Amino acid sequence: MDDHNYRKKIVDYLKKNLKKGYTLESLGWALIGQGYSRTAVERAIEELNKELAREAPILKEKPVIKYEIVDEKDRPIKIKKSWWKRIFG
Numbered sequence: 462m463d464d465h466n467y468r469k470k471i472v473d474y475l476k477k478n479l480k481k482g483y484t485l486e487s488l489g490w491a492l493i494g495q496g497y498s499r500t501a502v503e504r505a506i507e508e509l510n511k512e513l514a515r516e517a518p519i520l521k522e523k524p525v526i527k528y529e530i531v532d533e534k535d536r537p538i539k540i541k542k543s544w545w546k547r548i549f550g
Contacts (some may be wrong), residue, residue: 471505
């Protein structure tokens with residue numbers, strides 16, 4: 462088996478198990494424990510990260526974070542600025 466197919470097999474294994482909820486680090490150590498070479502696993506992880514980066518959506522705008530303080534009955538509480546901050550901002 463040539464190097465590309467060997468690495469592709471590892472990348473497919475990593476993708477499949479990442480979807481199941483395993484961490485990349487635990488999968489890497491599992492592969493090394495099964496006899497795969499450390500360099501082959503590291504290269505496959507690098508290739509996987511590049512593939513996932515290409516597939517990730519590009520955010521067009523930054524999200525706006527809004528927050529409000531509520532009391533124990535989920536009613537919004539309005540915080541008044543102190544007179545000091547109202548004068549000097």
